[in-house]
Amino acid sequence: MTWVVDNLDLIGRLTVEHLRQSALPILLGLLLSIPLGWLAFRFRLTRGLMLTVVGLLYTIPSLALFALLPPLLGISFLSEINLVIALTIYAVAIMTRFVADALASVEPHVRQAADAVGYGAWRRFWQVDLPLAGPVVLAGLRVTAVSTISLCTVGILIGIDNLGYLFTNGYQRQIVAEILAGVVAVVVIALVIDRLLVVLGRALMPWAGKGA
Amino acid sequence: MIEFRSVTKTYPDGTDAVADFSLVVPAHTTTVLVGSSGSGKTTLLRMINRMVEPTSGSIEIDGEPIAQRDPVRLRRSIGYVLQNGGLLPHHRVIDNVATVLRLEGTPKQEAREKAAEVLDVVGLDRSLAQRYPSQLSGGQQQRVGVARALAADPNILLMDEPFGAVDPIVRAELQAETLRLQQELHKTVVFVTHDIDEAFLLGDQVVILSTGAQVAQVGSPSEIIENPADDFVASFIGTERGARALRTKHTDHGTVLVDGAGRTQGRLVESSS
Ligand SMILES: Nc1ncnc2c1ncn2[C@@H]1O[C@H](COP(=O)(O)OP(=O)(O)OP(=O)(O)O)[C@@H](O)[C@H]1O
Ligand SMILES: [Mg+2]
Numbered sequence: 001m002t003w004v005v006d007n008l009d010l011i012g013r014l015t016v017e018h019l020r021q022s023a024l025p026i027l028l029g030l031l032l033s034i035p036l037g038w039l040a041f042r043f044r045l046t047r048g049l050m051l052t053v054v055g056l057l058y059t060i061p062s063l064a065l066f067a068l069l070p071p072l073l074g075i076s077f078l079s080e081i082n083l084v085i086a087l088t089i090y091a092v093a094i095m096t097r098f099v100a101d102a103l104a105s106v107e108p109h110v111r112q113a114a115d116a117v118g119y120g121a122w123r124r125f126w127q128v129d130l131p132l133a134g135p136v137v138l139a140g141l142r143v144t145a146v147s148t149i150s151l152c153t154v155g156i157l158i159g160i161d162n163l164g165y166l167f168t169n170g171y172q173r174q175i176v177a178e179i180l181a182g183v184v185a186v187v188v189i190a191l192v193i194d195r196l197l198v199v200l201g202r203a204l205m206p207w208a209g210k211g212a
Numbered sequence: 213m214i215e216f217r218s219v220t221k222t223y224p225d226g227t228d229a230v231a232d233f234s235l236v237v238p239a240h241t242t243t244v245l246v247g248s249s250g251s252g253k254t255t256l257l258r259m260i261n262r263m264v265e266p267t268s269g270s271i272e273i274d275g276e277p278i279a280q281r282d283p284v285r286l287r288r289s290i291g292y293v294l295q296n297g298g299l300l301p302h303h304r305v306i307d308n309v310a311t312v313l314r315l316e317g318t319p320k321q322e323a324r325e326k327a328a329e330v331l332d333v334v335g336l337d338r339s340l341a342q343r344y345p346s347q348l349s350g351g352q353q354q355r356v357g358v359a360r361a362l363a364a365d366p367n368i369l370l371m372d373e374p375f376g377a378v379d380p381i382v383r384a385e386l387q388a389e390t391l392r393l394q395q396e397l398h399k400t401v402v403f404v405t406h407d408i409d410e411a412f413l414l415g416d417q418v419v420i421l422s423t424g425a426q427v428a429q430v431g432s433p434s435e436i437i438e439n440p441a442d443d444f445v446a447s448f449i450g451t452e453r454g455a456r457a458l459r460t461k462h463t464d465h466g467t468v469l470v471d472g473a474g475r476t477q478g479r480l481v482e483s484s485s
């Protein structure tokens with residue numbers, strides 16, 4: 001316990017780093033999965049293909065991905081961008097299926113009603129289909145956020161400091177409290193972000209779950 | 213005026229929903245399409261706003277073929293009321309009503325003011341304006357659906373079994389409201405139902421359809437009741453049995469009319485005309 005009290009500074013700094021490194025992949029995962037999820041939802045041909053590909057992506061071990069990305073993209077192995085791209089790939093892998101399911105969850109009669117009153121295709125997607133897919137997209141985003149925050153710790157293996165540092169350092173120096181502090185910090189920020197997303201969802205989608 | 217000229221519709225799976233249908237829908241009156249389930253009523257209605265494209269034949273509005281119009285603009289110029297309200301669940305009542313105005317580029321504030329006025333027209337309290345559709349009763353949702361269809365002041369109103377999902381009392385209320393509105397607004401209304409009583413109540417012109425949108429009879433309610441074209445029409449409108457098959461019965465107090473079940477339905481009086 002004393003280790004924690006003595007190192008609050010370090011834990012705080014690593015937490016901020018951790019959040020910063022996780023935020024971008026979560027956001028990018030959401031943005032990229034919208035067109036990909038739409039492709040998977042819209043066309044039967046692309047559906048099987050997309051879902052198989054994203055399913056496979058998710059099974060690639062993170063270490064293998066860290067080793068594969070640098071030669072493919074011409075980036076440095078020991079770099080934050082390597083971590084961010086790898087985490088983004090996992091985020092996209094999770095989110096694409098959610099977005100496809102979310103779009104499929106929109107009631108066909110509501111979609112038809114939107115057509116009937118004169119929404120054009122583009123406008124209908126952004127103003128009707130996507131907002132109504134919101135609750136399921138949000139469910140996916142919560143899974144993605146928690147998963148990314150937890151996965152982010154492997155960054156330490158390619159020299160990126162975040163809460164994962166407490167695991168390796170604690171292990172090398174045999175300080176159990178340090179390892180536990182790392183685990184607790186990861187869980188706490190995952191829960192906090194999850195709550196935040198729920199609150200954000202309520203604010204953005206006040207219509208969901210009302211009445212009925 | 214809406215005119216169907218030899219319109220057919222075969223769906224991609226081979227279903228012949230409409231086979232050679234021709235009809236003139238006069239302007240500023242209510243035409244009711246009535247027929248049993250699957251007779252092609254919804255298909256006919258959706259062809260008017262190009263939600264469904266005819267396989268052959270053409271449809272004209274005021275002499276202009278709609279095939280040449282941009283479908284999205286065409287739909288905005290035609291009010292459409294759907295069976296389950298078809299309201300957007302994520303928009304408040306006021307914004308649902310303002311939908312078409314907003315799509316046409318009316319500024320938000322102006323569109324909402326206009327929408328609030330239309331709520332008055334259809335008899336909805338303005339206090340409901342900020343609710344979401346799921347917070348309304350079925351009857352209220354239908355009124356919002358009618359308000360949305362009327363908001364941009366279209367000439368044509370399409371109504372697809374708009375009162376099919378509400379209880380009989382609310383249904384009667386909404387029917388009376390529709391009659392009142394039509395007396396004020398004089399829209400060209402095409403109304404779909406499978407309820408013959410509703411058809412006779414609301415229709416200036418009633419079109420009785422059998423499978424494949426075959427026209428069994430077209431006419432005013434009186435013309436159809438007085439002179440059913442064939443046995444199909446007679447049995448469909450129930451002049452053989454049921455509520456419309458009235459017989460005279462002479463009693464000590466004068467002549468009354470009784471229905472098929474022997475219940476007295478009214479008194480026979482001489483017409484003054
Ligand atoms: N998208 C579609 N694809 C294939 N067949 C269809 C489609 N829509 C309707 N049909 C078929 O066309 C016929 C007419 O359908 P339509 O919906 O126009 O009937 P309706 O008179 O409106 O029936 P209801 O009273 O049940 O609403 C039916 O046999 C129906 O199964
Ligand atoms: Mg129908």
